[in-house]
Amino acid sequence: MARQRFSVAQTAEALFAPEEPDLANAEAVILLETPAPGIAAAPTRAIHRYGRVVIAPGSAARDNAPPVVSAGDAGLTLTERMGVHAFWRRRSDAFRIASQSRAGRFVAWGSGGRVAPAPPLGGATAPQPSNGLSAAGAMPSPTSERLQGEVAVGLIIVSGPGHLAILPDEMDEIVARMQEGCSILQAAAPAGDVVFNHEIHPVYLSLPDARATQDHDATEAPWRDAALAQIGQRGGRAGVLAYVTDLRRRLGTRWAYCAFVTKYSLTHFAYAWMDGPHLVLAAEPGHGWSQADLDVLFAHETCHIFGAPDEYKSSGCNCGTTHGVYGHANLNCQNCVPNGGELCIMHTNVKRLCDHTKRHVGFSAPPGGWPSA
Ligand SMILES: [Zn+2]
DSSP states (O other), X not given: XXXXXXXXXXXXXXXXXXXXXXXXXXXXXXXXXXXOSSGGGSSSOOSEEETTEEEEEHHHHHHTXXXXXXXXXXXXXXXXXXXXXXXXXXXXXXXXXXXXXXXXXXXXXXXXXXXXXXXXXXXXXXXXXXXXXXEOSBOOOTTSSOOOSEEEEEEEEEEOSGGGOOOHHHHHHHHHHHXXXXXXXXXXXXXXXXXXXXXXXXXXXXXXXXXXXXXXXXXXXXXXXXXXXXXXXXXXXXXXXXXXXXXXXXXXXXXXEEEEEEOXXXXXXXXXXXXXXXXXXXXXXXXXXXXXXXHHHHHHHHHHHTTOOOOSGGGTOOTXXXXXXXXEEOTTOTTTSTTOOBOOTTTBSSSOOOHHXXXXXXXXXXXXXXXXX
């Protein structure tokens, strides 16, 4: 498929707005008789797995004439039911219209009066490469080195008392946006080999809110550790890693990470820990972004977890640093690419990954190999 290139200058002047893919319309939901731990056991190529529920490319699913699962089906686990609800929600006009009319669409992060997501946190410093470039940022966790094959993603939705409550409809919206975010990434994978294996934990706390400080770990610790305790894990970022490692073992995947979504006060509305590995999103992001941006924010932070750097101007990026498992340079960084670079989720609110970010997250190479930089 030929890829159209859009320049940032064009979008900044709003000369035209490229259409974003309608991902849900190219997908179908099916129910397996038994859980499928590996892709070989599945009847079709999967995009998402929620227990026995598989969301697969639409045409492949139709070819296999599977039973279509409706949102009202009984006998599903909570994760399975929420996965099905999310799929049908993504197919609704309301979801599509909210996506297409979001005010920050095609706006570069940190521009137009809107705050950028926070830079990635934690992680081991990358070794110095031998090619004269300098390593920057942090190395991905051993659980998230490459966005390839089977990936487990735990979603922990942390509801609190009073105004911190996340209502059922908001829960559904969050799960749908996380599903859409994973579909954005899967659709960008050149080899089409990424499968997201989901686990969902709505958690209800009576803990009151506390004032956010500058310290990410100290600010998230009270509600994060209380949520971890409710799902049987110890606290601290070590507890998050223990959950992620356990999730990977239980779902039988090669890679794993997790996401917390909450209304508790945060240091920032969107950030990722490289060494959790986990990301944190405000259920109501604010700062110029809405709930309809949660899918792009989730996908952006996931790219960080798998090793991708920011590319927007105010991130301070430069083209001489290398990132990710391939040690690829940051060649779509707005500060050094002559035309401002091409549209990419790492510098703009858009459901698209540039070829450089595709390498940074460690996607499998396309059949013909990566295009020359
Ligand atoms: Zn970022």
